[in-house]
Amino acid sequence: MTILRSVVLGCGSYLPERVVTNQELAESVDTSDEWIVQRTGIRQRHIAADGEVTSDLAIHAARAALASAHVDAQSIDLIVLATSTPDNTFPASAVSVQAGLGVTRGAAFDLQAVCSGFVYALAVTDSLLRTGAYARALVIGAETFSRILDWTDRTTCVLFGDGAGAVVLEAQQQPGGRDDRGILTTHLRSDGRHKSKLYVDGGPSSTKTVGHLRMEGRAVFKHAVAMITDVIEDAFRATGYTAADIDWFVPHQANKRIIDDSARRLGIAPEKVVTTVDLHGNTSAASIPLALNAAIKDGRIKKGDLVLFEAMGGGFTWGSALVRW
Ligand code: UT7
Numbered sequence: 282m283t284i285l286r287s288v289v290l291g292c293g294s295y296l297p298e299r300v301v302t303n304q305e306l307a308e309s310v311d312t313s314d315e316w317i318v319q320r321t322g323i324r325q326r327h328i329a330a331d332g333e334v335t336s337d338l339a340i341h342a343a344r345a346a347l348a349s350a351h352v353d354a355q356s357i358d359l360i361v362l363a364t365s366t367p368d369n370t371f372p373a374s375a376v377s378v379q380a381g382l383g384v385t386r387g388a389a390f391d392l393q394a395v396c397s398g399f400v401y402a403l404a405v406t407d408s409l410l411r412t413g414a415y416a417r418a419l420v421i422g423a424e425t426f427s428r429i430l431d432w433t434d435r436t437t438c439v440l441f442g443d444g445a446g447a448v449v450l451e452a453q454q455q456p457g458g459r460d461d462r463g464i465l466t467t468h469l470r471s472d473g474r475h476k477s478k479l480y481v482d483g484g485p486s487s488t489k490t491v492g493h494l495r496m497e498g499r500a501v502f503k504h505a506v507a508m509i510t511d512v513i514e515d516a517f518r519a520t521g522y523t524a525a526d527i528d529w530f531v532p533h534q535a536n537k538r539i540i541d542d543s544a545r546r547l548g549i550a551p552e553k554v555v556t557t558v559d560l561h562g563n564t565s566a567a568s569i570p571l572a573l574n575a576a577i578k579d580g581r582i583k584k585g586d587l588v589l590f591e592a593m594g595g596g597f598t599w600g601s602a603l604v605r606w
Contacts, residue, residue: 293345396594446570
């Protein structure tokens with residue numbers, strides 16, 4: 282008996298043109314390139330141009346993913362956009378992406394799980410594809426965090442950047458074992474007791490403003506590694522795979538120390554870890570597909586590889602996904 286799996290057909294990403302280095306930030310806030318690199322691994326971030334909105338970034342990434350999948354936009358019947366920085370309060374930025382791509386069928390919606398957004402969107406899309414209700418989906422993570430940063434707060438403004446990444450998923454019949462291609466397992470978690478450790482101090486229903494990002498960095502850091510390793514162990518338990526079976530670990534790109542600590546605790550060899558946080562900082566829901574696309578483009582990730590994703594962010598939310606390429 283075969284089963285439906287969500288198989289990745291292609292991947293794409295986009296970073297806005299403007300690059301802001303640590304050095305440049307040190308001219309406006311009391312920080313240094315040395316502090317930022319040592320504590321986070323970040324060397325630069327990309328910032329969207331005036332008037333360039335989240336859906337613009339998402340459309341660039343989606344077009345690149347469609348091209349790499351060799352499929353036409355018209356064949357897409359589901360678009361799930363993970364973002365915490367939508368163009369407007371509503372409609373969903375996903376419908377702007379849909380219109381921008383010229384897609385007029387199926388469904389499009391936004392999903393909000395902050396930095397875990399891409400893993401959440403993968404899990405939700407996988408569930409919808411496996412019901413047979415949709416055939417081919419775009420899963421996108423896109424953010425313009427530069428618009429919600431307090432540029433006078435050195436404890437947060439040095440950490441984040443703008444960007445987008447996307448994958449094309451297709452429902453395909455597979456034999457039904459753990460060697461199948463496609464998404465093998467996903468695990469989502471949240472714990473709202475931690476909501477005040479990483480949040481935005483505004484919103485339509487509370488302040489009627491957009492607000493700024495606030496974070497207790499040290500508290501987030503303290504929880505991050507334990508939560509990440511926990512949910513990855515769930516993925517191992519569900520499939521019977523172990524850290525030794527993983528070909529590539531593509532984690533959320535928030536902080537190189539969190540990435541390295543998680544990999545070390547799980548026993549994943551450093552050469553299997555994909556890290557791009559130095560190039561674009563924390564792009565929230567966009568960070569996993571940005572790292573993923575880098576490792577596909579340079580030939581590291583190949584068909585048949587076992588790829589592990591994880592993310593952790595505001596809420597707290599966290600999650601993992603294990604995918605056979
Ligand atoms: O996507 C998921 C969400 N985000 C994260 O995963 C981020 C999690 N947290 C972190 O990555 C780290 O906690 C940070 C990078 C945010 C901070 O690193 P840390 O090693 O935890 O530093 P800290 O907050 O303990 O601050 C150490 C010192 C403080 O000074 P004092 O109190 O020791 O005098 C800060 O005021 O560093 C100071 N500091 C800075 N100095 C220069 C904080 N930000 C800066 C800065 N430049 N930008």
